[in-house]
Amino acid sequence: MARFIDLVFRAILLAGLYATMAYGLGLIYGVLRVVNLAHGGILMAGAYLGWILFDTWHIDPYLSIPIVLAASFLFGAALYRVLVVHLPRGAAGGPASLLLLFGVWLVLRNAAYWLFTGDDRTIRTAYSTRAILVAGSYLEVSRLAVLAIAVLVPIVLHVLLRRTYLGMAIRAVAQNPDSCAVVGIDVGRIYTITFGLGTALAGLAGLLWATIFSFNPSSGGSELLKSFVVVVLGGLGSTFGVAIAALIVAAAEVFAILVLPSYLTSAVGFVLLVLVLVLRPGGLFGQRVLG
């Protein structure tokens, strides 16, 4: 029973991380109809940025959140302005945007190899190993902090999209960019900001990831897939849907330990991805417009 509760906690904490990763991917797809295949690479880059800040400048990973957010926002905005803006979007664009962003991922991956070698890294703070006892199982402080931030992210995102002029503009552009241009919304600027926000969330997720797990330049591939399955399953419509989907994916992975040999548990996410895409491509709650 104690083991069961332990696994439940583990799933909830992991779900928080998955949800944060997925919001970034979902936001960009919802507004620009582009699947950001560089998502995994940006996650990895965010992790390395947090690691450098901690390792050389001794900035606590939680204090470096604003730096990582700003840096990945700028990177994403630049990525949009320099590369993605030139591509045809949507179904008519074909595989162009997919291949382009895949190229960006390869470049990021290799840049990381070049700069940091292929060794595994982790951010180990003084309190990384500290844990508190809750209901008979030990919870690591760093995982709880990640969960707290993961709960905060959708709330902030929700307020941003629902309560601000920028958010309204983003939602309007997601629905119909042409009409937006007619009523005087700078669509190009909204796209740039959205792409920046999406990558900022990916960078944040990478930083949080680095405080719990180890990473190396090839990390990010399975995170991209998991983000995608969460976005598809949860639908773009609701922050709530994404949270539930993240919980389902995390729980499936965590509880697979009980029935599968350990080396196969990492395949669970991939199998789930294919099942979801084939059986419920419209998501659990149906696809709704962003917001």
Next chain:
Amino acid sequence: MIGRIPRGGAAGCAAAVALLAAAPVVLDLTPYSHNLLTLAFLMIAGALAWNWMGGYVGQVSFGHAIMFGIGGFVSARLVLSGALPAPLAWIAGGLVGGVAALGAHPMLRLRGPYFSIATIGVGEAARLIFTYWESFTGGSSGLSLPIDPILKYQLYWWSLWLAAGVAAASWLMRRSTLGLQLLAIKSDVEAAADVGVSATFYQDLVFCLSGAVVGLTGALYASYFAYIEPADLFGFDRSIGFVLMAVIGGLGTPFGPILGAVVFVLLRQSLLATYPQLYLGLYGGLLIVIILFEPLGLTGLGLRTARLVRRLRASRSAARAA
């Protein structure tokens, strides 16, 4: 524009194949260039077959390594057990690769990024499963095949015939009604269905053919290198390789992937020796440049140069006439 071939092109292609076939005998190739050419032939066959799905139908697969690996390991197992002579084992590997590709049937109604991402997932799951299926693949230590120097020498020609055959098939496929049907599916699935072109049937057919060729390629690869491991044959880098070769050469063009495969193999070989970890980044940069400036890759670049030359020549002769 894409499907047409200049007059005398067929004769030129035949001459190129004949030259390459005579090369080992006439030129007394070093083992290094013999090796490189054989590898290039195999990659040409794989890239062309990938292009049927990724270029003609427009479904970019990041999972072709599955069929490559299955073809390789099935034929290796058959050779090791002594059940079949090598050429029959290769064919068996190709057939099993084709059948395995049919397993993608439920995924083929996904389009665009959905399909591509699903193939990443299946590819990674397959890599894990085959790596831990030790009784079949030998696990992470892999399988060693009996080394047969004569067969290895002959595999140069086997690979050449395979590459030439697949190139001819690519061209025929492009020129046939099938090619037009695939183009219709690529442009608009629903409109294609309205005129009686079933996306389900043709995608299954092409994916099966593509899988069979890639499986056959994997089988020849296994025999040639005489040592195979799941991390190489089923690896994500292997799948990416097919994508890159086709895109560099010219996505959806019948012969572009040949150029792409040659460039890919040469670059890889020279970079692996000098900067082993950096070659993927270079390909990534190449991918970005191609998508932004020349979506048809080297083929597009060639066509553009040919147009430029023609225009220059026309203006020069016009100036002379005046």
